[in-house]
Amino acid sequence: MGVNEMGWRLSAVAAATAMAATLFAPAAKAWEPTRTIEFIVPAGTGGGADQMARVIQGIVAKHGLMKQTMVVINKAGGAGGEGFLDIKGAKGNPHKLVITLSNLFTTPMATGIPFSWKDMTPVSMMALDEFVLWVNAESPYKTAKDYTDAIKAAEPGKFKMGGTGSKQEDQIITVAIDRVTGKKMTYVPYKGGGEVAVQLVGKHIDSTVNNPIEAVAQWRAGALRPLCVFDSKPLPVTDKIAGDKAWADIPTCKSAGLDIEYLMLRGIFMPAGVPKEATAYYVDLMKKVRDTPEWKQLMHDGAFNQTTMSGDEYAKWVENEEKRHRDLMKEAGFLASN
């Protein structure tokens, strides 16, 4: 295989690694981490990405999936830019991993911090996180239509949406809702999803688009009410969670006239320029992680969309998603002015 041909296939590097994993399975055994793995979280402690990274760390340690240890390091500065720049700067280092949230796309677009997923090697998609429209359980809105009708009837800015961070996923969804209703909501950014949920319980804001795991405890306690889920189909989990309601009972927003779909990537990347065998090793490691009961429990509790990918398919998906975010950010006017 010529050098040029490899260059031509740049976007398919991950495909090659996936092939390497299957074709050279015995040879791949040759690569194993030789020192502690740094697992970078480009967000603060306690958030969704941080929780997932710590669960993975816990599973790897508990089941002895790796000889070396894994440490979780939070690098939240610059809306996660600090963490991604760390990975970008660690070219060729196979002992670093990073878990992503949507700030992989939104941070470079909104702040101009110079990085992109192309500066990293995709390992695998672990799951997709869902978004649900929540209101306080004491509010009169029983369905998404009740709520959007109320927004349409009120003056602009009257309804307040709380969310995590600024110019990130929660605000993107809010702007999309604005477009459907034709009325602007006041978006109030907070530091973390748990805080957002509690602010809604305390009625300081009117609604949120929390991830399921961020708001589930308050739902079960009868303090919050889910109106709709921003996915193409209802959630799969059918266990009764709050009274006689299950995740699966929440209608899609599309069916309620809010034609918005948004899912967030929870995926693993590593630095660029690492040996293919190393990437194959981590693809396999993450597969083993997903096979444990602890992981399945997390997926179940958080009502995650359990789509997983690796290799070429994953790289393609990320590429499409970046394009989609560029459009969304552009429409919302969130692109950095430079």
Place this chain on the structure above:
Amino acid sequence: MEGIADLLHGFGVVLSWTNFVYMLIGIMLGVIIGVLPGLGGANGIAILLPLTFSMPPTSAIILLSCIYWGALFGGAITSILFNIPGEPWSVATTFDGHPMAQKGQAGEALTAAFTSSFVGALFAVIVITLAAPLVAKFALQFGPAEKFSVFFLAFCSFVGMGKEPPSKTVAAMMLGFALAAVGTDTVTGGLRLTFGSTELLSGFDFLVAVIGLFGIGEILLTMEEGLSFKGKATGINPTVVWQTWKMLPRYWMTSLRSCVIGCWMGITPAGATPASFMSYGIAKRSSKDGEKFGTGEIEGVVAPETAAHAAGTSALLPMLALGVPGSPTAAVLLGGLLIWGLQPGPLLFVEQKDFVWGLIASMYLGNIVGLVIVLTMVPVFAAILRVPFAIVAPIILVICAIGAYTVHNNTFDVIMMLVFGVAGYFLKKCNYPLAPMVLAIVLGDKAEEAFRQSLLLSGGKVTVFWSSPLVSAIMALGLIALFWGGISKGLNRVFARRRAAPL
């Protein structure tokens, strides 16, 4: 009284030999973590968290929460002995703790600090035991405007508190605000004051600032003054604990007030650092010996330590009852809860009785065990001052550097620590107080965030800070605290005239 029956059940869960051993290990590790600046409770727990995944959840949380108690105790040790706060909430403890050590009363200061910590924690645990659901409801009342008013009160109770002129206090505070503004602007998502540097993306961590300003600054000052501690080396006095205990009941009012401040700040959640500062400020205002604060008053040690520990303990309540961590350490513990398969939130108290009440019982026991351990060590800690400065200083320097590095695993922070150290030295030389600057770095971005969120919610109207009885009352308290110097002078004059009039 259901709470008490539950608590007794909790003691039943905790009182096994293995759990007791975990408790001892946790406290010991915590004290060490607390002594090392930078390696705070949050980092310590994050490092040890993976080790607990194979343990039963109750044992795991006992081990981890005992590390937390230990760290709260340990932070005071270096503050008093070397004027170097091991944790940000111990900064206020240095104000009177270190002068006491210089007068040769290190043992008394340590005993007072540890005992007050215990009292504060005990008060907070009792509040949690009896009023958990009520308190959780109170916490829900706190929106951005209410949060800002609490920060406002913390800042106001600080101005005019030190020996330095208020103008210098305000100047130092403003410098702190400027430093806190560096990094990401959480409201617009844009970058501020980073000048294209990637190192400045995350702003200045207050831990690095505290280690530099106090730790390195103090060493530079001591070096200038002739390579020796000013402190009188004391003999080892095993009865110092009893002698100090005899004096402490005199300060019951300060203790009680500090307990209340601490619990309130822990639950709202503002955290242990502002609680300790606020409590010190108010104690200074209201004490008969307020003038002598800063010269080694035992009351000046009691106030901040009680409040810090009460806040640190009560910060766990919003985490358990609402799923919102009241402190960085609580945030890491929260991650732990999820991994052990527990869902923090309003139902945790109903569904996981063993766990919750086991944890609360371990708070009682952990603090008692912790107190016994640290008090027996008091003479040993005090004797550290007998070691020559030439040996201690390099060790402190190395520990500070490691501490600054561990905050973010970043060598840039070590350089920043040195820069802060030199800056701290010059600021002290020019008589600028460092504490207001630290307070502003710790709370600056939180206060700004709350302020701007409030304005977003109100559509830009400043009247939002007078919009409900709760927020108005706190804002009014803040204004009174701010102008207390003027008010008390005015009152004195009025009273003096009245007294003078009949003559």
